[in-house]
Amino acid sequence: MPVIPSSACAKAILFGEHAVVYGEAAIALPISNLRVKALCEPGIGLPSGTVIIQVPNLGLDTSLQAMDRGHPIALAIRGTLEALEIQAQPSFCLRVNSNFPFKAGLGGSAALAVAISRSLSAFLGHPLNTDAVNCVAFQSEVAAHGSPSGIDNSVISLEAPLYYIKGEKNIILKPKKNLSFLIADTGLAKKTGEIVSEMARKTQTDLQVRAIMAEIGAIAKSGRYAFEEGNAKELGLLMDQNHALLSQLGLSCPELDKIVNSARQAGAYGAKLTGGGRGGCALMLIEQNQQETIHKKIIEAGAKQVFVFILAGSGA
Numbered sequence: 479m480p481v482i483p484s485s486a487c488a489k490a491i492l493f494g495e496h497a498v499v500y501g502e503a504a505i506a507l508p509i510s511n512l513r514v515k516a517l518c519e520p521g522i523g524l525p526s527g528t529v530i531i532q533v534p535n536l537g538l539d540t541s542l543q544a545m546d547r548g549h550p551i552a553l554a555i556r557g558t559l560e561a562l563e564i565q566a567q568p569s570f571c572l573r574v575n576s577n578f579p580f581k582a583g584l585g586g587s588a589a590l591a592v593a594i595s596r597s598l599s600a601f602l603g604h605p606l607n608t609d610a611v612n613c614v615a616f617q618s619e620v621a622a623h624g625s626p627s628g629i630d631n632s633v634i635s636l637e638a639p640l641y642y643i644k645g646e647k648n649i650i651l652k653p654k655k656n657l658s659f660l661i662a663d664t665g666l667a668k669k670t671g672e673i674v675s676e677m678a679r680k681t682q683t684d685l686q687v688r689a690i691m692a693e694i695g696a697i698a699k700s701g702r703y704a705f706e707e708g709n710a711k712e713l714g715l716l717m718d719q720n721h722a723l724l725s726q727l728g729l730s731c732p733e734l735d736k737i738v739n740s741a742r743q744a745g746a747y748g749a750k751l752t753g754g755g756r757g758g759c760a761l762m763l764i765e766q767n768q769q770e771t772i773h774k775k776i777i778e779a780g781a782k783q784v785f786v787f788i789l790a791g792s793g794a
């Protein structure tokens with residue numbers, strides 16, 4: 479069986495996290511330089527059907543057989559086998575590594591599922607197409623987060639900037655100009671599933687929360703044009719507004735606010751939390767020649783790691 483390393487990118491939500499769960503628009507970006515890599519190798523000498531799973535980033539060294547059936551990784555493996563209509567899997571070793579933190583708002587769980595599905599289906603000689611991988615990853619996301627919007631698995635499996643509305647066709651966006659971003663990790667692991675459930679309760683019972691979700695969706699809608707134009711100034715203003723609304727929902731935290739404020743003071747176009755919130759990462763849109771200055775300031779403000787990513791524009 480072929481041993482083909484596969485990978486999946488991380489993601490950042492530019493506008494619309496949480497609101498996207500309630501049918502509002504959102505924009506998500508692939509981060510191609512941050513990746514989860516997965517490799518399936520024949521399980522030589524292992525008892526028939528045994529699957530060894532090693533994910534050092536999660537401290538996992540186990541087997542599929544010993545894993546809870548509802549574990550997101552077990553679902554990614556079983557979902558892939560089901561999609562390929564394989565009843566009895568061969569023995570194999572699955573090794574997964576990531577160069578970005580999990581539980582940090584960068585779509586780690588979806589990237590894990592996409593990379594596993596790609597690697598396993600290639601190993602079995604029938605690489606699944608993007609739609610099938612996306613479906614497998616969505617099922618795994620349900621186990622990881624409860625009721626995900628589907629934005630993470632979609633942007634990661636397509637690896638393209640997306641204008642996303644739950645249940646509607648994915649719209650791929652292309653900015654005319656390069657956009658430079660920094661991502662700062664607070665080092666605080668966030669619990670997206672719990673936060674999403676809390677927001678679901680509030681959205682049902684509190685009209686003001688529902689109104690804020692709609693305002694966030696409106697930001698994503700107007701941000702679409704600014705994004706396609708590559709209008710960094712406008713995008714930055716909208717990012718700041720989006721962060722303020724997420725803060726009103728209680729989704730920021732002092733660590734995120736400190737980073738976001740220091741990035742703005744150091745000259746970023748805009749800054750906001752990205753992903754589930756109350757920890758995880760902040761996303762900043764910057765002028766490329768200010769990268770070093772802003773990087774230094776956000777480290778001083780407490781960021782544990784900083785990642786750089788540039789979204790290539792079409793130059794149109």
Ligand code: PMV
Nearest residue numbers: 495496583585626627753754
């Ligand atoms: O924190 P992450 O990377 O899992 O992102 C979650 C995004 C949410 O909008 C909060 C949830 C969702 O399913 O869309």
